[in-house]
Amino acid sequence: MLKLENIRKSFGGLKALDGVSFEVNPGEILGLIGPNGAGKTTLFNVVSGIFPSDSGSVFFQRKNITRLPTHQIARLGIFRTFQNPSIFEAMSVLENLMVGNHLQGRAGFFSAIFKPPWERKEEQRMREQAQAVLKGIGLSDSADAAAGSLPFGKLRMLELGRALCAEPHLLMLDEPAAGLNQRETEDLTNFIAGLRAKKITIVVIEHDMSLVMGLSDRVAVLDQGRKIAEGAPQAVQHNPAVLKAYLGEEDWIKSLRR
Amino acid sequence: MPKPPFPCLEAGVGWHNQLIQYLVTGITTGAIYALVALGFTIIYNATEIINFAQGEFVMLGGMIAVTMLAGLGLPLWLAVILAIAATMLIGLAFERLAIRPVRKASVMNLIIITIGGSILLKGAAMLIWGKDDHPLSAFTPAPPLHVFSAVVTTQSLWVMAGTVLAVILLHVFYERTITGKALRACAFNPKAARLCGISVERMILFSFGLSATLGAFAGVLIAPITFTSYDVGTMLGLKGFCAAILGGLGSNPGAILGGLVIGVAESLSSGYVSSGYKDAVAFLILLLMLYFRPAGILGKRAEKV
Amino acid sequence: MKRDAVIWAALTLLVFTLPAFVHSPYYYSVLIIIGIFGIVVLGLTMLIGYAGQISLGHAGFFGFGAYFSAVLTTRFHLDPWLAMLVGLVATIVLAFLLGIPTLKLHGHYLAMATLGLGMVLQIIFKEEVELTGGPTGLTDVPHLKAFGMVFASDQKFYFLVWIFLLVLYGLSINLVHSRLGRALRAISSNQTAAGSLGIPVNRLKLLIFAVSAGYASLAGSLYAHYLSFVNPSPFGFLVSVKLVAMVVIGGSQSLWGALLGAGLLTALPEFLAVLQDYEMLVYGAILIVMMMFAPQGLAGILAGLHEWVKNRDHKKNAQA
Numbered sequence: 001m002l003k004l005e006n007i008r009k010s011f012g013g014l015k016a017l018d019g020v021s022f023e024v025n026p027g028e029i030l031g032l033i034g035p036n037g038a039g040k041t042t043l044f045n046v047v048s049g050i051f052p053s054d055s056g057s058v059f060f061q062r063k064n065i066t067r068l069p070t071h072q073i074a075r076l077g078i079f080r081t082f083q084n085p086s087i088f089e090a091m092s093v094l095e096n097l098m099v100g101n102h103l104q105g106r107a108g109f110f111s112a113i114f115k116p117p118w119e120r121k122e123e124q125r126m127r128e129q130a131q132a133v134l135k136g137i138g139l140s141d142s143a144d145a146a147a148g149s150l151p152f153g154k155l156r157m158l159e160l161g162r163a164l165c166a167e168p169h170l171l172m173l174d175e176p177a178a179g180l181n182q183r184e185t186e187d188l189t190n191f192i193a194g195l196r197a198k199k200i201t202i203v204v205i206e207h208d209m210s211l212v213m214g215l216s217d218r219v220a221v222l223d224q225g226r227k228i229a230e231g232a233p234q235a236v237q238h239n240p241a242v243l244k245a246y247l248g249e250e251d252w253i254k255s256l257r258r
Numbered sequence: 259m260p261k262p263p264f265p266c267l268e269a270g271v272g273w274h275n276q277l278i279q280y281l282v283t284g285i286t287t288g289a290i291y292a293l294v295a296l297g298f299t300i301i302y303n304a305t306e307i308i309n310f311a312q313g314e315f316v317m318l319g320g321m322i323a324v325t326m327l328a329g330l331g332l333p334l335w336l337a338v339i340l341a342i343a344a345t346m347l348i349g350l351a352f353e354r355l356a357i358r359p360v361r362k363a364s365v366m367n368l369i370i371i372t373i374g375g376s377i378l379l380k381g382a383a384m385l386i387w388g389k390d391d392h393p394l395s396a397f398t399p400a401p402p403l404h405v406f407s408a409v410v411t412t413q414s415l416w417v418m419a420g421t422v423l424a425v426i427l428l429h430v431f432y433e434r435t436i437t438g439k440a441l442r443a444c445a446f447n448p449k450a451a452r453l454c455g456i457s458v459e460r461m462i463l464f465s466f467g468l469s470a471t472l473g474a475f476a477g478v479l480i481a482p483i484t485f486t487s488y489d490v491g492t493m494l495g496l497k498g499f500c501a502a503i504l505g506g507l508g509s510n511p512g513a514i515l516g517g518l519v520i521g522v523a524e525s526l527s528s529g530y531v532s533s534g535y536k537d538a539v540a541f542l543i544l545l546l547m548l549y550f551r552p553a554g555i556l557g558k559r560a561e562k563v
Numbered sequence: 564m565k566r567d568a569v570i571w572a573a574l575t576l577l578v579f580t581l582p583a584f585v586h587s588p589y590y591y592s593v594l595i596i597i598g599i600f601g602i603v604v605l606g607l608t609m610l611i612g613y614a615g616q617i618s619l620g621h622a623g624f625f626g627f628g629a630y631f632s633a634v635l636t637t638r639f640h641l642d643p644w645l646a647m648l649v650g651l652v653a654t655i656v657l658a659f660l661l662g663i664p665t666l667k668l669h670g671h672y673l674a675m676a677t678l679g680l681g682m683v684l685q686i687i688f689k690e691e692v693e694l695t696g697g698p699t700g701l702t703d704v705p706h707l708k709a710f711g712m713v714f715a716s717d718q719k720f721y722f723l724v725w726i727f728l729l730v731l732y733g734l735s736i737n738l739v740h741s742r743l744g745r746a747l748r749a750i751s752s753n754q755t756a757a758g759s760l761g762i763p764v765n766r767l768k769l770l771i772f773a774v775s776a777g778y779a780s781l782a783g784s785l786y787a788h789y790l791s792f793v794n795p796s797p798f799g800f801l802v803s804v805k806l807v808a809m810v811v812i813g814g815s816q817s818l819w820g821a822l823l824g825a826g827l828l829t830a831l832p833e834f835l836a837v838l839q840d841y842e843m844l845v846y847g848a849i850l851i852v853m854m855m856f857a858p859q860g861l862a863g864i865l866a867g868l869h870e871w872v873k874n875r876d877h878k879k880n881a882q883a
Contacts, residue, residue, distance in 0.1 A: 071761050099749045102742065163760075369674055496682065542683075
């Protein structure tokens with residue numbers, strides 16, 4: 001479904017990605033792990049077109065999307081969340097979700113200012129769709145609250161919901177559990193597992209190993225801009241290269257072994 | 259705002275004779291634009307803010323020098339030093355009072371604040387000095403020199419020498435002094451700089467002071483040639499900005515190069531094309547640049563959002 | 564949406580009842596100028612508050628529209644409405660030409676580019692004497708006519724301007740509360756996130772920039788027909804700054820706040836003649852102080868008060 005070929009990206013002298021290749025299969029959940037600074041978020045940014053790679057290609061459903069701008073990549077059905085929840089703080093919770101719906105609507109400038117009946121119907125439909133997602137993420141009570149006023153855990157859910165509103169084919173989650181407490185993490189894990197039934201392909205960057213290992217069909221490991229391992233969660237956990245990459249990060253090794 | 263034409267423009271016969279003359283005037287004004295552009299660059303590198311009040315620093319330098327010299331009867335050298343020092347203090351005060359309290363604000367809010375600062379300084383200058391043009395006497399009263407077929411006033415030489423001196427001092431400052439290195443570190447990576455014990459706040463304050471100093475210096479250098487008035491800052495600021503973009507925003511050599519290119523282009527076009535549109539030249543260059551090479555001549559990459 | 568609709572209806576009511584109380588042509592002239600600046604500021608608010616971009620050249624677009632109307636009607640004897648339309652189209656084209664290279668860059672590029680454009684337009688107004696009449700400008704711009712009516716008196720022109728404003732205000736409300744309006748607010752809040760949701764960030768910024776320039780152009784045409792003469796002086800840099808100050812003082816995310824700002828900054832100097840010399844000082848101070856202490860403007864302050872009163876009532880009710 002998604003295929004990366006030999007992606008390189010450097011910032012100044014720093015090689016953030018140094019020839020990364022891998023594939024994501026339709027319908028699977030792929031865990032992307034690696035020590036801090038391994039290049040995971042950079043990889044998401046390259047795929048979603050936020051900054052282009054220096055060399056290499058990205059294919060999505062056999063289409064070369066390497067040089068496409070961000071919004072066109074979204075048009076193909078690739079959506080993501082960010083490490084720091086990037087919600088639109090001044091807008092209401094429901095409006096945030098309706099921005100997620102953007103591509104489901106077609107009203108342009110003239111229909112926006114003259115509001116023909118079909119535009120009103122479309123607005124109504126988008127609102128209902130957003131409300132359904134709102135219910136799914138359990139935020140119905142705060143529909144009209146300013147999104148910026150939500151507690152951190154709910155921001156994460158809102159951002160996830162916003163991406164879901166867009167009806168993604170491929171969903172990329174950048175550390176969705178970071179900053180969440182135990183209970184919130186469990187809820188999130190269940191929620192993501194539930195998405196599998198909707199045939200959404202998911203790539204998830206996560207430091208919480210129980211989440212990654214529990215959810216993922218396969219795991220890919222990045223270290224210093226290179227892919228050092230890929231495979232079933234169990235196999236990766238015992239891969240010597242992976243253990244070496246995490247050397248010095250004792251807790252990590254423990255969590256890997258767990 | 260009509261300014262007296264450069265007196266030296268009348269000299270010389272034939273287009274090639276005039277060419278040298280235009281180059282001399284172009285380099286003189288270009289040097290001033292370069293100093294203004296450097297002022298933009300210094301603050302931009304430290305804060306990523308474009309300081310829309312940069313041109314007002316130039317205006318203040320010239321105006322305060324005029325007051326010190328003609329109003330208080332101080333000797334020229336003292337008037338110049340005091341004018342620069344006073345402008346530096348204004349720059350520091352501006353940062354301290356209006357920029358630092360809102361450091362976390364969005365870029366747009368910061369832009370609006372520097373625009374407000376610019377208008378405020380301009381309005382204050384109008385109240386203090388009125389709307390008239392003010393002359394500043396040339397640094398040395400010697401008669402103009404004749405270089406090839408061009409007439410070069412001694413003040414032109416002062417401008418060029420002053421700019422070269424400022425550039426050298428700035429270079430030494432960045433390369434050799436602890437503060438200069440710290441400033442560069444902040445520009446490169448504020449977080450890391452902070453971890454090394456550099457006070458980023460202090461460096462931002464410092465960059466405003468330095469930038470105001472450079473602006474004021476440009477202001478006193480140019481005042482004897484073009485006269486000065488409360489409203490010269492907007493145009494000088496705009497042209498300095500064009501120079502900074504042309505050279506590549508954030509690059510010191512780029513700022514100097516950009517300033518000279520714009521100065522010369524302006525002088526040539528006012529000589530050979532139309533003097534009425536002289537002030538539009540810098541802007542046209544800026545627009546063409548933004549279309550074809552937004553990163554500037556010496557810039558490495560386009561600064562997209 | 565509901566609140567905006569109520570404010571729109573209230574304003575409409577006000578516009579049509581006011582003539583019952585106002586009789587002096589002087590007050591009409593102030594109201595007309597407020598309406599004209601109000602139209603410019605409606606567009607500028609959408610640019611600043613909804614697309615997160617600043618223009619320091621809107622007085623230039625305003626002047627561009629005014630000069631198009633004046634030149635085409637006096638020199639080429641074009642129908643005033645047609646001239647207005649041509650000016651509108653020309654201004655939008657100009658905005659696109661300027662916006663295409665600058666809007667994909669950081670915000671300060673557009674600010675500087677529009678500042679430069681405003682300066683260049685001033686130069687053109689002054690230099691192209693054959694066309695524009697140079698510094699003295701053009702006189703005898705004809706009156707607007709429609710439905711057998713000539714908009715010559717201040718009262719008639721008042722209705723014309725304010726009907727224009729009400730229509731444009733209504734369209735702006737619709738735009739702000741549409742799919743595109745949400746997309747624009749998303750852009751001003753977080754461009755990267757907006758782009759990742761499929762919003763064509765640059766294209767929408769360009770659209771709203773062109774729309775705001777178009778509003779300014781229409782206002783300029785009205786201005787030329789109202790005064791029946793144009794010269795370069797009302798289209799300078801200071802007016803651009805004044806327009807931005809109107810938006811900022813009213814609250815950049817609120818259309819009615821911006822109208823309030825236009826009203827305040829137009830009416831105050833009229834009634835406080837002392838202010839004239841301090842004009843720049845006041846605008847500068849407004850920009851700095853509002854940005855430092857009330858970045859949401861008067862609209863934000865009022866909303867805050869409303870919230871506070873509501874909360875207090877809630878508490879009272881809870882205690883009772």
